[in-house]
Amino acid sequence: MRRISVRSRFRRKRLTPRWGDSLAPLLDVIFLLVIFLLVSARFDSTQTITVDLPQAHGEAKNATRSDALVVTLLENGDLRWHDQQISPRQFSDTLQKLDPEQRLRPFTIRADRSVALESGIQLLEMLGLLGWSQVEFEVSPAPEDLRHLEDSPSDR
Secondary structure (H helix, E strand, O other): OOOOOOOOOOOOOOOOOOOOHHHHHHHHHHHHHHHHHHHHHOOOOOOOOEEOOOOOOOOOOOOOOOOOOOEEEOOOOOOOOOEEEHEEEEHHHHHHHHHHHHHHHEHHHHHHOOOOOHHHHHHHHHHOOOOOEEEEEEEEOOOHHHHHHHHHHOOO
């Protein structure tokens, strides 16, 4: 018997990987990582205001120094300055008119517990922007039923 070889007229091309074929998935992965990092990154510009907060446990300390400037934050967001009720805008204008020596004095904020946190934060931000670095909150002593917590060790 005679063997017949069957050859195709068309030659098979060899499948050799080219450099560009293996680079495309790598670039896709890199771009996906860059997009993920950009989406998950936080782009806030936060400013910090240095605040000297008195401790609220134990005996109440008289946090108001004799040379401190005192402002009272009311529940409706208005302020009480030298026994006059004024708006935050008027208060800002008043503080800008003070002597530069006055800005070296500490500042004490008195606020009721029902005052919204936002009002306190806005007041702190205003004082920080106007140049005050020594700001403190005046607090009242802890209630009698919470005093036992300062004697017990914390679970932290």
